[in-house]
Each structure stands twice: as C-alpha cells, then as structure tokens.
Amino acid sequence: MSAFSAIGEDREIDREEFTPTLEPQATWCPGCGDFGVLKALKQAMPEVGRNPDEVLLVTGIGCSGKLNSYFESYGYHSIHGRSLPIARAAKLANPELEVIAAGGDGDGYGIGGNHFMHTARENHDMTYIVFNNEIFGLTKGQTSPTSPKGHKSKTQPHGSAKDPIRPLSLALTSGASYVARTAAVNPNQAKEILVEAMQHDGFAHVDFLTQCPTWNKDARQYVPYIDVNDNDDYDFDPTNKEEAAAMATEAEQSLYEGEVLTGRFYVDADRPSYSEEKQAIGEMPEEPLAERYFDDDYEWERTHDLLLDRHK
C-alpha cells in the first residue's frame, strides 16, 4: 500500500471539503476579488477530482497569501515571492501531488519575477495563480508591477514612470505551456480555466484579475469583460504561439485602455513537463522519490563501493 493513500482516491469530491469549518481570522476586505479566486478554486476541485489531502497549495506573502487560510488542503504559506521554488521542488519530490502555487502581482511579478521566468521555462507540471489587482494591498496601497504608468501612490506621489509588467507575454516567452487570464467577476470562466490549468500537463499560468475595493478604488472592476475564445472578433488559434503572442499583447495593452479581454491565450499540450524531461535523461526516478522513505523493502544504496572505486 502506498504511504500516501490520499493520492488517487477514487470517490466523489465535494467542494465543501475545501472549506474550513472553523472560520479563519478575517483578513480579506468586503468585496475583495480574492473571494472570487477562492470560490472558483473550490468549484474546480470536484471536477479535477482531487481531495484536500492530495493537494499542496503553496502561497507567497500578501493578501493572496492568505488563500490557504480559507482553503482546506495541505498548505504552505511561505515567504514573499518564493512560492514557486518551494512548489516545484515538492512536485519533483512527489509528482503525484496536485501542486498549486498562488501569489499576488507584487509577490509573483515583482519580488518573485525571477522564479516566475525560470519555473515557466522549466515547464513544471503545476498551476500558478497570480491575483492581479494592480496594487500592493496588504502594505496599504503602493504601486505594483502591474499598476499602469502614471499610477499615483504614497510611494510614487508623482505617478509611476514605469511601464507595467506584461505577465501573459512574459509567461509565454519564458516557456509556459498554458497561459490564461480570467477575472474574479467571471466565476464560471474562472472555474473552467482553473480546471483546465490543473488538468494541463505542464506549467499553467493563470493571471487572475481581482479587484481591490480598498486600495485601488479607481481601478476598473474588470467588467464588462470579453471572453476572447467565445468572441468572433478575436479569431486566433491558441495552439499557435505567434497568434497567441499577438493576442496576449493586445489583451495586455487594451486592459490599460479599459477593455478587459480574458480567456485562454496559449495551450501547448505536446510539450513534455519538466519531470518527464528529467526522467528521460536519467536525472529523476520514475517512482515518486518521497514514497521511497516509507518503503521498508527499498534497498538503500551505500556509497562505500563508489568511494572505494574513486578514492582508493
């Protein structure tokens, strides 16, 4: 029997299993877009067929990092910007886990930008949800990497002189094999995209537009949104990287002009995940490494022969 019997359990999963029966200390403001992410994620879980004990949700720091408090599963509320390196190692250690990383735009595109680029290029089989509300929320309203140029805040009183990060394009060029954008105000599409992202075998990046009614009052609430996959005006093939890139660029530009384009922008179902690549070159075992420590029959290698061979 596996030491991890929660994994692959064959039963109906109820989304309420992911709701803590004990209400956590409230940290999200009324009307916060983060509730939309939470709802979509809970709704997605039964369709993905994963139970709370086989899900590892790794978060960073910020309002988004509190997602674990509202979501019942194995959770790792880590440090600012570092959810991805923790998540990807957990996935390497046990590829059978459902690994989800989540963070905000400051956490994911600012302090964790380097990890975002590298995790995407390695194409780890995991889902990365970035709560994008174009503001630092938990530290009380400073300009974020996705705030529009000219955005005024207490730390940039004359307005930001910087162009915002273009997360979809960044994910795409870095090598993510699934790139999508959805919005908290669109729960049905959000759930659908999260299901797809989790079922995708590779790095799935979901830029999740969330409103911040406390610190970003002026920001659009991302309505009305347009689903680019359902709208004939945006006829493009998400499996074609060039067309996907053009569409992503347009969506990123138009967001700052007041038009909210959402949907799946890029899907590459053929690219092998990082674990598969690593196993193919013989640098990762086929069986989950973590299982080995619970297997009483496993014969652990001694280094003595290796040592004699090289150092005698």
Place this chain on the structure above:
Amino acid sequence: MTDHELMWRIAGGSGDGIASTSQNFAKALMRAGLHVFTHRHYPSRIRGGHTYTEVRAKPEPVRSRGDGFNCLLALGDSFARNPQEGAYYGDEEVKPLSENLDELNEGGVIVYDTGLLDSDDIPNFDQRVEENDWHVYPLNLREIARDHGREVMRNTAGVGATAALLGIDLQYFEELMAESMPEDILEPNTEILHYTHDMVKEEFEFTHDLRVPEGNHDEEQVLLSGSDTIAYGALDEGCRFIAGYPMTPWTEVFTIMSQALPEVGGISEQVEDEIAAAALALGASHAGVKAMSGSSGGGFALMSEPLGLAEMSETPVVLVEAMRAGPSTGLPTKPEQADLEHVLYTSQGDSNRVVLAPGTVAEAYEQSRLAFQLAYGYNIPVILLYDQKLGGELMNVPASHFDREPNPDLGAVTTEEELEEAPHGPGGKFHRYRYDAEDGVSPRSIPGQKGGHFLVTGNEHNPAGHIDEDPTNRVTQVERRMSKLDGVREFLDDKNTQTYMGPEGADYGLITFGSQQGTVREAVDRLNEAGHSVKGIGVSDMMPYPVEEMTEFLESVDEALVVEMNASGQFRGLTQKELGRFGDKLSSLLKYNGEPFEPAEIVAGFEASIEGQDVPDQQTTYVPAAGD
C-alpha cells in the same frame, strides 16, 4: 622535522593541471604506504596565475600542512600573461619559481622547467641557492614532453623527474595513469614518465639528502577531501535531493552530489539563485525527501529568508556553508572562518537552528550524517559550516571509516495509522504543531498522507498551523521550538563531538573550531615535545554550544589561546557569550591573510603569548585576554 617527511610542492599556472597532478601524486604516496595531506593555493582566475599544491607525506598520520616545504617542482605557467602587464599581474612567467622560494626550507630540492622558466630572470637566484643550500635540477620538461608526446604532458615529465630524485617507485604512478587515462594518452605519458625518470638518474649526480620516507598502512586507505566526505555523509544518510547555485568553494559539494545523485535515483537541481535553492530544499523536504542546499558567504546571505522560514515552520533541511574570505565577494578562493556569526544569527527573530563545524576530512563525514539526523529528528534547520581549506584539502582516511549502513529514516514524521489517532482541529486540520510534543518535537505529516493536511506558515501559528497572534499561543510555541535545542544538546553530548588533544592535566589550553583542528593538534604535540604543558580542544558544535564541556575544559587550565582564521575573534566571542565568564582567561591568535595557519605559527604565537611578547609573524595577530 623535515628529516623524515616529504613536503613536495608543485607550482604552475592555473589551468595547467596542477590539481590533478598533485592529486595523483598524493594518491601514489598513499598507495606506497604513507600518510598524506594536501594544501591547495589558487588564484581567482581560470587560466594563468600562480597556483600550487603541497603534498605532505610521512610514515605517521599527518593532519596539517607543514612549515614551508622541501621539494619544489616548478612547471612554469603556460598561460602567463604578457610580461608588459607586469605592473598589474607581476612577472607571471617566472612566478612558479620565484613565488615559492621564500617558503622553501634550507637544503631543499628544486626541479624547474627550463622550457618555460629562466632562473636568470629571478633576482639573486644563484646567491639564494647557495645561501640556503638548495639543490637545483634544471630540466627542459617542455621539450621532453613535446618530443615524446605532447607539450601538456610536461607534468608527467616533472613527476618522473622528482620520483627519480626522491626515490619513489614508478609503479604507483603507472597504475594510477592506467586507471584514469585512455589508451592513446596513456602510452606517451608512460613513455615520458620513464624517460625522464631514467634520464635524471643517469645524467645527474644527486647532491641532496631528501628521499621519500618508507611507510606501511595497517589497513586500506582512501584519499578524500572535506567536500567529498560531506557529500558521502549526506548520501549515506539518505539525502536524495540537492538544489544549488554555483559559488566557490561550495560548488565542490554541489558538483559531487550532482554527479552521484542520478546514480542512486536522486535529484539535483541547479537553479536561478540561492534564495530559490534553499526554498527548493524546503519544498522537497516538506514533500517527504531528505534534502540539502548550500552556498558560500554571499550566496548564503540570500538564504537567510528561507532559513528563517525553516525555523518557524519546522521544516527539516541541511544547509552547508563553505566559508571563504569576506566580506562581500572577498577572496574568492582563499579560506577564512569569518562567517561564524553570520550563520549563527542571520535571519530575523531568535535563532533556532543547529550549527555544526567539522574539523577534519573524516569528521566532516560524521558531521554531515549528524546534520541530517538532527534536522529530520528534530524538524529543525541544520547548518554545516566549513571553509575552503577543509573543502579542498585531501587526506588519507582508513576505508573502513566509511563502511557503514545507510540511514534513510525520515525522522519525526507520522504514518497514516498514527494520523488516524492524532488530534485534529475543528476544521479537519492535523495538529502539526501540538503544544505537548515530547522534547518539543511535534511530528509532521507529509502531503499525500490521508488525514494529514495542515498549514505551514512563516507567521506565528496555532497547533493546526493557522496564523495566530494570541500571546499565550505565541509564548508556548516559541518555548517549544527553542526547547528542541536542549534535546539536540543531549543527542550531541552522547556522540562526543568535541576533539581533545594533548595530556589531560595540562596547564594551558589551545581552543579552535573547524578546519584549524589538525594544525592545532600538530602545534599541541610540538609544544609538549618542547616542554610546555598544553592541551587542545577542537570544538564542533557552534549551536547549541557545548557549555558543559567547555566550562570543564576552561576551568582546568590557567589560560587558553583561541586559534581562528578571522580578524574579530568570532569564536572567542561566542565562547565568552555562551559561558558568560572566562573573559580573563581567553586570548586570541588570529590570521586573516587568506592562508591557513602553519603549525609553527601557532607554536610561536603560543610561546609569545605566555611570555607576554609580540607574535613574531606579521601575518598573525595576538589579542590578549580581557584581564591582561
């Protein structure tokens, strides 16, 4: 002292194969029955620039570099810069000869390659040779190599020449070459080895006395560096995951692990930076794998944040810190022991970690295994602190020392059966951080285990892992986490991790930590031979500190000299802080020029200190006790 020991130094340019040649030389002497020890010196450059390695060999165990050396093989620097750049780099071309003369002992032997070096370019060369009674054998090694194979094989010619002069049997070199070289390279190398050896014997009249001593081992020996033994210790303790970013000198451990792990079904990850590296190790450990990461000073600085998370979340992990001279990038290829305070106190909050500092190549294996036992047994981060000297030096150790059973025990974790019985919160969360845990160690569950989900967080948290700012919870959790160090202290006390030297009842003490242990041991022996009453202790546990053992040691001596490689006496400071007394008994001998101590420097420093005189060597510093 030089009568019965060989201290052979091979010098050349970086990239000229000095390291590999000296490694083979040391191995050959080990196979011939001698005890060997190497000392490496290299610049922070890839090709060109003065580099040397010393191989010290004796019939008795040898644990330190010697004082100076007695045989020089100067090969020349084939990558030497244009001499016109001399204003910046000095006269590179003759450095393999000129740079080494100051440390060559009286009566020493010099073999140099006339194909690359001209002794006429060295000021007063003949005069110095005469004054020091050196015995010089100029040979065109470059030409010999070119005529019988390829120019790069001049190292082999040099080995053949010194083997002839010192009376070393060529069979050991032949065997080593046969084991490592492909056929097309082996053949000319063998020819060059024999040709040079025979030619030197025929053409020169030997004027020197130095010959290789005879030795005999009771049991089979292996030649290893500290980096090797740290890696093998980790592997034997069941470590199957490493993440890192290259930085000298930590790269050696990272490289050895990266090559070995695929062989045993483990995973190595080279990642974007050190923050990521340490975070990956945490992620793998959290998911149920024994994991390590590491770096050197500057890279380790980046790991402060994940280190703190490991403490707060009680995620077991082993981090190795290979010290080099700092601050900042410092002297990238030179040793120093100045990161002690950095690893003890880096990251915010009260330190709640274990720091171990092995003192020898053999001990590094033990401490590496201990590091994993402690990390996983107590769910606490453990730092293995060593330096460039210990990481790079080679030493023979009996092979049986490493003939042990592996230990893959994942330590303080629960099984699914235990999870069924374990307390859970009302939300269904497993009480991962329960207050009433034995020794403060609350066993963890691994993701994927049924009924085990809980929340890890760097914020203060309640038993289920939920963020909690309640003052009573805070105090309880802090005290529980800190109390784990008491268990660690007991565990370490049982293992007798400190190393004692010299006669138990001696009047004076020498105290050191880490890589200076072997050198201090030799100094202790010499001082006792010279009529002093001295004992020494090599301390391996930095946190928790061995309060009882050190109190006992210090109470038993009149005065003690702390020997360490830094400018501020960090280990002496730690000792005084932990013991809260003995400030009037402890004085310091410090060295921070980028070179480790030689035994004679410690002997001279000790003698000067008890006589209240200045330390004779300007490369070392004496800081008197607070009461003086």
